[in-house]
Each structure stands twice: as C-alpha cells, then as structure tokens.
Amino acid sequence: MAEKSGADILIEALLAQGVDTVFGYPGGAVLPIYDALFQHPKIRHVLVRHEAGAAHAAEGYARSTGKPGVVLVTSGPGATNAVTGIADAFMDSIPLVVLTGQVATNLIGSDAFQEADTVGITRHCTKHNYLVKDPSELGGVIAEAFHIATQGRPGPVVVDIPKNVQVATADYDRHTGNAAKRYVPAGDADFALITQAVELLAKAKSPILYTGGGIINSGPDASAALRELAALTGAPVTSTLMGLGAFPASDPAWLGMLGMHGTYEANLAMNQCDVMLCLGARFDDRVTGRLDAFSPGSIKVHVDIDRSSINKTIRVDLPIVADVGKAIRQMITVWNSRKLQPQNLDEWWARIKGWRSVDSLSYPDSKAEIMPQYAIERLYELTKDRSPIITTEVGQHQMWAAQHFHFDAPNKWLTSGGLGTMGYGLPAAIGAQMGDMDALVIDIAGEASIQMNIQEMGTASQYRLPVKVFIINNEWMGMVRQWQQLTYESRYSNSYSDSLPDFVALAEAYGWKGIRCSDPAKLDDAIAEMLSFDGPVMFDCRVSKEANCFPMIPSGAAHTEMILNSEEVSGTMDDEAKALV
Amino acid sequence: MKIQTETAERHVLTLTVDNEAGTLARIAGMFTARGYNIDSLTVADITEDHSVSRITIVTKGPPEVIDQIIAQCERLIPVHKVTDLTDAGPHVERELALVKVNGTGDKRVEAMRLADIYRARVIDATVSSFIFEITGGPDKIDTFIALMRELGLVEVGRTGIVGLMRGSENS
Numbered sequence A: 001m002a003e004k005s006g007a008d009i010l011i012e013a014l015l016a017q018g019v020d021t022v023f024g025y026p027g028g029a030v031l032p033i034y035d036a037l038f039q040h041p042k043i044r045h046v047l048v049r050h051e052a053g054a055a056h057a058a059e060g061y062a063r064s065t066g067k068p069g070v071v072l073v074t075s076g077p078g079a080t081n082a083v084t085g086i087a088d089a090f091m092d093s094i095p096l097v098v099l100t101g102q103v104a105t106n107l108i109g110s111d112a113f114q115e116a117d118t119v120g121i122t123r124h125c126t127k128h129n130y131l132v133k134d135p136s137e138l139g140g141v142i143a144e145a146f147h148i149a150t151q152g153r154p155g156p157v158v159v160d161i162p163k164n165v166q167v168a169t170a171d172y173d174r175h176t177g178n179a180a181k182r183y184v185p186a187g188d189a190d191f192a193l194i195t196q197a198v199e200l201l202a203k204a205k206s207p208i209l210y211t212g213g214g215i216i217n218s219g220p221d222a223s224a225a226l227r228e229l230a231a232l233t234g235a236p237v238t239s240t241l242m243g244l245g246a247f248p249a250s251d252p253a254w255l256g257m258l259g260m261h262g263t264y265e266a267n268l269a270m271n272q273c274d275v276m277l278c279l280g281a282r283f284d285d286r287v288t289g290r291l292d293a294f295s296p297g298s299i300k301v302h303v304d305i306d307r308s309s310i311n312k313t314i315r316v317d318l319p320i321v322a323d324v325g326k327a328i329r330q331m332i333t334v335w336n337s338r339k340l341q342p343q344n345l346d347e348w349w350a351r352i353k354g355w356r357s358v359d360s361l362s363y364p365d366s367k368a369e370i371m372p373q374y375a376i377e378r379l380y381e382l383t384k385d386r387s388p389i390i391t392t393e394v395g396q397h398q399m400w401a402a403q404h405f406h407f408d409a410p411n412k413w414l415t416s417g418g419l420g421t422m423g424y425g426l427p428a429a430i431g432a433q434m435g436d437m438d439a440l441v442i443d444i445a446g447e448a449s450i451q452m453n454i455q456e457m458g459t460a461s462q463y464r465l466p467v468k469v470f471i472i473n474n475e476w477m478g479m480v481r482q483w484q485q486l487t488y489e490s491r492y493s494n495s496y497s498d499s500l501p502d503f504v505a506l507a508e509a510y511g512w513k514g515i516r517c518s519d520p521a522k523l524d525d526a527i528a529e530m531l532s533f534d535g536p537v538m539f540d541c542r543v544s545k546e547a548n549c550f551p552m553i554p555s556g557a558a559h560t561e562m563i564l565n566s567e568e569v570s571g572t573m574d575d576e577a578k579a580l581v
Numbered sequence B: 001m002k003i004q005t006e007t008a009e010r011h012v013l014t015l016t017v018d019n020e021a022g023t024l025a026r027i028a029g030m031f032t033a034r035g036y037n038i039d040s041l042t043v044a045d046i047t048e049d050h051s052v053s054r055i056t057i058v059t060k061g062p063p064e065v066i067d068q069i070i071a072q073c074e075r076l077i078p079v080h081k082v083t084d085l086t087d088a089g090p091h092v093e094r095e096l097a098l099v100k101v102n103g104t105g106d107k108r109v110e111a112m113r114l115a116d117i118y119r120a121r122v123i124d125a126t127v128s129s130f131i132f133e134i135t136g137g138p139d140k141i142d143t144f145i146a147l148m149r150e151l152g153l154v155e156v157g158r159t160g161i162v163g164l165m166r167g168s169e170n171s
C-alpha cells in the first residue's frame, strides 16, 4: 500500500466521514492541510474572517443540518480564537470536530512561534481532545473524533495536528481506520423504568412535559415522538430556550418557553404540576429559579443521555439514562400496549387557561415608535410561510425572539443558550445558509452583539449567502441596562451603545443591501423589501429604546414570583440575589 | 453576604482509565474546574501492556456531590470504570510513607522502639538520623508521624493511598 502524507490521510478520513463543508482560516501550521484541500475539490472550504466565526458557523451548520460541523484553524492564535465557539458548542451540546494546526512535535514546549497548548486550553471545554503525534494514528483518531462528537450527548472534539505530522507519511486504508469503540453511550432505556414513568403519567392529574435541546439532538424522530406522547397523555408541553421547535408552537398543548423569561402559564404549570416529565433538559438555573421553591409538589422523572445531568441541581424521583428519542418511543409503546387513558385533565387545563389569560407576553403598544416585540411579531408573520431558520445574538432581542417568534419544526432555532455568546448569530446564520442554500436564514441581532463578529459580513458576500441580519437597534446593551435598572437603581454603567456605525452604509460597504426603518407603519413594507432582495441584507430596525423584556423571574426568585411588567420593578436587590446572576 | 460551605464526607474512588497522554490532567483538571476536592491521588499502570492505569482518589463532599463527581468522571472518554470503595463496602486502603527523623541518645532509641511497634523498617541510617519506611492505613501513618514529631521529625514523603475491595470481586 502506498504511504500518504498526514494531510492527505486527514482529508481522506474526513471524506470517509461524509464531510463536504469545512469552516476555516489558514496559517503557517496548517499549510500542508490547505495544500491537500486545494487538491480535493470535493470538500467546500468556507473562508471566514475570524476563527470565532468559523466555530460558530460550524455550530450553525450542525444545529440546522443535524450533521457535525467541521472547523480548520491554525496553531496559536487560530486555535485560541476558536475557543469561544468550542466552549459554546460544549455548553449547548453541538457536535463539532475542530482541527487545529500545531507546531512540529520537536518544537512543542519550546515556546515556538505561534505555539499554544491547545489540548491544555481546550481540555475542559471539549468532550474530548487529541494531540496526534504520528500520521499513522490520524485515521483512527479522526474516526473516533466523529464518533465521540456525534454519539451520546453531542459535543466538540479538538484534534491538534503538529505540522510535521501533516507532512510525514504513513499507511492509510479508510476501511481499517481503527474507530476504537471505547465510547459507548446510552441507547434504549431500561424497560422497567419506562413502565414506571408511563404509570406515573397515566395517573397524573396535572402532568407536564418539560422538554429541552436533547430532543433536537436526538434527531427529527424524537420531535415526532414527542408530539405523539403529548397527544396520548393530553399533557401540556413547555420547553427550554434550546428545545424550541421540538414541539409545534401552534399546538394547543404548547405553553411557550419556561424559565427566567418564559411565559406565566409555563412557569406556573411547572410550579403546580403533580408529575413532571423532563425530556432532554438539564434543570439549568435560568429554568429553575430558586432551587428550594422549584416545583415543590411534583414527582419528577428525568430522561437524559448524560448521567451527570441527573440529580446535578434538582433531585429527581425517577432517573432514566437513555437516548430521549428512544425513551419516548418506548413510552408510547408501553402506553399503547396497555391501552392506557389519561386521567380527566379538565381541571388542570382550566387552571392553565386562567394563567394564560394573564397574557404575560403582552407589551405596551405604540404608534409612534417600533416596539421591539412588535418588530419580531411582524417578522414572524411575514416569514412564517417560508419556515425560516432563525439565529440570534444574546440579549433582550434573543429573549423577545424566543417569546414572539414561533417554531413548528426542530432545527430552525439556533441560539447560544448555555454560554450566552454575543457574536454567535451572524456566523451561525452563515453556517446554516451553507447547510441549505435555499433556506431563508435570519439573524435576529442586537446592535451591540452584531459588532462582535461583524467581520463575517465579508464571508457572506464572498459565498453569495443571502443571509438577513435583522438588528433590533435600541442603542443599548439592553439586557445589561435592564438588569442595571432592576438591580442597581438605574445606574447605567457602560451599557450605552455609543458611536454606532451607520449600519446601512456598512452594509453597502460590504456589498450588502442596507435598510433602515423606525416607523411602525412602514415596517411591513421594509421587511417585505428585505425578503424580496436576493442577497444579504442588513436591516437596522430602530426600536423603542427603553423597552424591557418581561415577564421575568428575577435571579434568586421562585417561579411564582414573576415580574409581569415594569410597574412591578423595584430597582434594588439584596446581595444574595445580586450574587446569583 | 458570606460565602457558604457544606459539610463533607470522605470517599475513596478508584478509576480504571486508558493510560494515555492527558488522562491525569483531564481528571485532575475536572476536579478543579468543578470545585471538587482532591485529598490524595495515586496513579500507576496496572496491565502488562501498560495500556490501563488505576487511579485512586480520596475526595470529600456531601453525598450529592460525591454522586456528581462519579458521574463527571464517568463522562470522560478515557475513564472506563469508577468505583466508590467507601460505598461499595469492605475494602482495604494502604499508603506508604518515608519518614526522616534526626536525633541522638534517648530520643533515637525511642524512635527505633516505636518504629518496631509500628512495623516501620529502617531503610537509611546515619549516626544521627533514620529514614523509616512505613505502610498501612492513613490513620496508622498519621499517628506514627505525630509520634515522630516529638522525636526529631525532619521530613515526610507520602504516596497517597491505593485501595481495593475485599473478597474475590473486581472493583
């Protein structure tokens, strides 16, 4: 068998994994790989403008297509620039394989030019990482890296490849590529536990399905199964930020998102339920509020593929370690084979109806200026027929998008939930557009966040990606300002978005179309103009500057202590609450 | 406001892991990153082909935290098996210490006499010093060291404990 260079082995191993798109940025320590790419046109390389953009683009690609995202960056600054995206993918369980160049093995540890301890830096924000010291290991490592990234609870895997390993030669046969199957994640659930869970659901008088990103990670069938389970049990469904779209927002059983900026009905139902079935969610602090007041009267069943997610913050009564999609299918089978019927849930639904009537997502209307919630509502109404992919940045606009944009299908909502990374949305939109050139992809942005990876406009121009960036421009780091108003008596320390660029002129400078709108009466037309433009558009939507995002559970408060509107805001908080954030 | 801490119990965990670069850093770093304690940690490879190591970790925490520690260890790819010896039942724990003592006259004689009682061996001697080698459970070693402190203790090296389940079962 002819020997191949490490770089060629890498490319073949990627092709063997079905990789057709790589997001990257070249540099000294990856030149051999870039040269091999040049000879392999089957792999599309998307040249970003900053390595953070590559990692977030790969995340957007992965989240929207269900396939792993692949990143290629150079050593040192290339790798460190990608770290935020890697950490983001780790928190939100996004499958990434990140290939980093490294200085030659004989130089490692010598503070060589562009040397960084990439495996050390990324050890605790990856699911696993490798330093490959011999090209003969590359085939096996790449196969295992993809296996680990995509199976079980997905996550990022870093493969650090020294430059001499890219050049040196070894045998490679894609069929013998040793994908050591030392990692075997949970699959089907224990049948006895599933039976217990189903019995609890069938006896419940006030059940709730609390769903999360795990359903989306499990694949489209998990979403389909969730719909069936909800129909069988008659239980209401709520979801975390990460799980939006797994259950259709148009379904009458949908309560909306739960947690800090969730709906009144979702949070009250969580508080008052008698059986809680948590499916692929992890009782995050943004969801639970004050732990000792979290759903005090319920029996809790938790299905998660990651055993460490169980009993981490909330003690549950029935833990089930399994792939959530498979577990739901098993529940449906048991329910059907026993011909179970739900209890009469009329009273439970009547109480939910009462909470719904509070209309917690309502907001003060305005004719004079565009309310940010209104902007998102209109964007939703005017695009919903095209089932768009929505990405977001981080801040108020993100929460308003979660509240006022509605999803009926999974893989359409891409947001940075766990890490809360400003600058995620534009590169994620680019990645999603690469995954589906025909999709309508919109980044709902804030004027502060968009500036964190604004350089990626150039990437969209280069690849003719018709992404739309819809900036909810309130001239504030709105979420920071809101917290300062609520907690620090409106001392607005460094939260004003001063010296903003002219976003329309900026758009034009990058060869995009720029649109600005500040008049609610003209908003629909302006959105229509954005949608009809066949190319990237930056929409500067000038909104009411002081609007706050409600409802809100202040940090350290219970679900029952929601603030519904600004009249209830006090402006101070004790130290215990301040420390929680 | 004051930072609060919780009461903790001691647990001995053994981990069977792949003997590859970075495994120890991964485990030790995970403990630091998540704020868990490590009282002692020992590691050595245990198979003929050197591919597998056993790590013994002594840690402290409330029961929920110990449970999380085990789950977080199991989540690491090179970790094959985690056993909580403290929970699993009867087990043995052993540690080795080297204890250097300086002294002459009565003190020297007394150090020798105590070493004999504790079955410590002399592995180095000069006219004015000894190095004792002692193995045993951590309590025995603690007591021996405390006694030597009175008799001219100079320095101590300890390995940290290794442990196995009693009986025929594999831990």
Ligand SMILES: Cc1ncc(C[n+]2csc(CCOP(=O)(O)OP(=O)(O)O)c2C)c(N)n1
Pocket: A393, A394, A395, A396, A397, A398, A420, A421, A422, A423, A445, A446, A447, A448, A449, A450, A472, A474, A476, A477, A478, A479, A480, A497
């Ligand atoms: C990288 C990063 N730095 C800082 C923060 C903290 N942070 C959260 S929201 C926010 C303000 C975002 O402002 P903008 O993008 O204008 O959104 P708005 O809240 O106004 O909608 C900041 C600074 C963050 N989430 N990410």
Ligand SMILES: [Mg+2]
Pocket: A395, A446, A447, A448, A472, A473, A474, A475, A476, A477, A478, A497
């Ligand atoms: Mg803003």
